[in-house]
Amino acid sequence: MAESRIVLHFPKKLLDQPVISTAVERYKLSFNILRADITQDQEGLMVLGLEGEPKSIDDAVEWMREQGVRVQPLEKDVTRDDERCTDCGACIVVCPTNALAMDAQSREVSFSADKCVACGICVPVCPPRAMSIHF
Amino acid sequence: MSKTYEEINAKIRSGDVVVVTAEEMVDIVADLGPKEAAAKIDVVTTGTFGPMCSSGAFLNIGHSTPRMKIGKAWLNDVPAYAGLAAVDLYIGATEPTEDDPLNREHPGEFKYGGAHVIEDLVAGKDVRLRADAYGTDCYPRKELDSWLNIRDLNEAYMLNPRNAYQNYNVAVNKFADRDIYTYMGVVKKGLGSANYCSAGQLSPLLNDPYYRTIGIGSRIFLGGAQGFVYWQGTQHEPTGARTEGGVPKGGAGTLGTVADLKQMDPRYVVGVSFLGYGVSLALGLGTAIPVLDEEIAACTGVSDADIVAPIIDYSHNYGLNEGKPFGHVSYADLKSGEIEVEGQKVPTTPLSSYVRAREIAGELKDWVQAGKFQLVEPIQSLPGPDNSPGFKLFNNRPVEEEGGE
Numbered sequence: 001m002a003e004s005r006i007v008l009h010f011p012k013k014l015l016d017q018p019v020i021s022t023a024v025e026r027y028k029l030s031f032n033i034l035r036a037d038i039t040q041d042q043e044g045l046m047v048l049g050l051e052g053e054p055k056s057i058d059d060a061v062e063w064m065r066e067q068g069v070r071v072q073p074l075e076k077d078v079t080r081d082d083e084r085c086t087d088c089g090a091c092i093v094v095c096p097t098n099a100l101a102m103d104a105q106s107r108e109v110s111f112s113a114d115k116c117v118a119c120g121i122c123v124p125v126c127p128p129r130a131m132s133i134h135f
Numbered sequence: 136m137s138k139t140y141e142e143i144n145a146k147i148r149s150g151d152v153v154v155v156t157a158e159e160m161v162d163i164v165a166d167l168g169p170k171e172a173a174a175k176i177d178v179v180t181t182g183t184f185g186p187m188c189s190s191g192a193f194l195n196i197g198h199s200t201p202r203m204k205i206g207k208a209w210l211n212d213v214p215a216y217a218g219l220a221a222v223d224l225y226i227g228a229t230e231p232t233e234d235d236p237l238n239r240e241h242p243g244e245f246k247y248g249g250a251h252v253i254e255d256l257v258a259g260k261d262v263r264l265r266a267d268a269y270g271t272d273c274y275p276r277k278e279l280d281s282w283l284n285i286r287d288l289n290e291a292y293m294l295n296p297r298n299a300y301q302n303y304n305v306a307v308n309k310f311a312d313r314d315i316y317t318y319m320g321v322v323k324k325g326l327g328s329a330n331y332c333s334a335g336q337l338s339p340l341l342n343d344p345y346y347r348t349i350g351i352g353s354r355i356f357l358g359g360a361q362g363f364v365y366w367q368g369t370q371h372e373p374t375g376a377r378t379e380g381g382v383p384k385g386g387a388g389t390l391g392t393v394a395d396l397k398q399m400d401p402r403y404v405v406g407v408s409f410l411g412y413g414v415s416l417a418l419g420l421g422t423a424i425p426v427l428d429e430e431i432a433a434c435t436g437v438s439d440a441d442i443v444a445p446i447i448d449y450s451h452n453y454g455l456n457e458g459k460p461f462g463h464v465s466y467a468d469l470k471s472g473e474i475e476v477e478g479q480k481v482p483t484t485p486l487s488s489y490v491r492a493r494e495i496a497g498e499l500k501d502w503v504q505a506g507k508f509q510l511v512e513p514i515q516s517l518p519g520p521d522n523s524p525g526f527k528l529f530n531n532r533p534v535e536e537e538g539g540e
């Protein structure tokens with residue numbers, strides 16, 4: 001048995017399809033949804049834990065890719081250099097999970113690592129380049 | 136009742152001056168009214184911290200042995216302008232590294248440029264200078280490759296042709312079928328984001344909309360140092376539409392600024408990279424407005440709800456000078472996180488740091504209270520709506536045959 005954590009990006013047209021339930025049934029896996037969101041681009045974004053035979057996990061991932069889902073391993077770590085961050089806010093609109101968010105009162109931009117799915121979108125968007133992704 | 140600069144400066148010297156930030160002044164004017172506020176408050180400090188592309192620094196590196204009249208120069212591989220006397224250089228904020236891939240693979244990352252050189256100098260880091268020259272009888276040297284540190288320079292001062300835009304556009308993307316990469320950041324397709332860039336109620340020129348107290352010679356906060364306004368900024372255009380309170384509903388006034396780079400703090404001088412656009416300098420600037428009378432008190436009481444900005448499409452209209460704004464929106468609405476554009480809800484994203492703007496206004500307040508920052512009456516006012524030099528688009532006269540006028 002193995003466990004694997006992955007990030008799934010669903011294009012709009014797949015949003016109402018039972019992709020995950022079909023995949024886990026087909027490949028006899030159990031799963032755990034760690035996070036699910038609809039992004040501003042109307043894409044679905046899900047962080048999923050899959051458990052089962054290693055070969056079945058690989059096959060399930062392959063099958064989901066064939067259905068048009070973008071699959072990414074969640075093995076990356078994103079950090080922010082707080083000294084470098086100016087609280088400008090340029091990142092908040094590109095972050096798909098609100099891991100980067102602005103406090104309405106203080107106007108400070110917080111980074112919540114637990115919400116981050118390591119998509120890396122913020123890294124080149126942050127003007128002073130305070131965000132980095134580690135593999 | 137009105138006060139003079141001299142009276143206020145005397146209070147600064149004696150430590151009796153009453154200073155508040157422009158943010159604090161909002162409630163004071165709302166509670167007491169402008170008349171009483173003017174009697175009570177002497178100075179209102181402002182601040183802004185955001186990308187200011189039209190910035191750069193003059194450096195005099197001193198004469199080498201043998202002497203050299205520098206022809207071309209690079210600082211950390213970023214070209215600096217050397218078309219001046221022998222060892223004077225100007226490093227512009229937006230100049231990318233010589234071999235930067237730019238937008239050849241769109242969107243380019245623009246990782247390093249002139250603004251980063253300026254930040255590194257301010258932070259006291261060594262910067263590599265490479266230079267070449269054709270050589271003359273008086274300046275025989277032809278090549279130079281040396282480390283350079285700000286402490287070894289004769290002069291190092293920031294001289295910025297345009298800072299502190301009085302107000303600015305809100306950028307949206309209506310027509311492109313992809314996100315666009317602009318100096319306003321990433322603007323998301325399908326009216327997916329509204330990007331704005333102003334400190335609003337804390338912003339220097341929004342608190343003095345008719346430039347009554349800011350002009351040539353005014354002392355300012357620039358990048359953590361005390362500097363001055365030397366001229367109106369380029370594209371200074373005070374004649375546009377204004378609100379009832381006199382606040383411009385778009386771009387309008389700008390400042391030309393100067394200050395000693397050696398006195399600056401890297402916290403307020405930050406090299407930034409805009410994906411797909413280029414390099415810029417995020418710079419902190421603040422002013423101290425003397426509350427000479429009721430009218431100035433009223434102006435400094437301006438709040439985010441009273442200031443509006445035009446919503447402009449950056450996917451087509453801006454680039455081609457076409458179309459009209461999709462209306463105006465207040466900074467209070469922009470700061471709520473969501474606005475409505477053409478009936479659609481659009482999330483907002485700022486580019487200028489309100490946190491740091493507030494910090495700058497606070498620091499300047501401390502300086503004034505501690506007697507470290509005296510106010511200067513402008514030697515000459517900036518052009519106002521009645522005597523503006525105007526603002527023209529480029530007069531394009533394509534060259535088809537030989538000879539102009």
Ligand code: SF4
Binds near residue numbers: 088
């Ligand atoms: S874009 Fe970068 S500097 Fe700006 S708030 Fe986000 S993390 Fe901080």
Ligand code: SF4
Binds near residue numbers: 096122
């Ligand atoms: S990598 Fe950046 S953009 Fe992606 S989820 Fe994490 S914080 Fe948000």
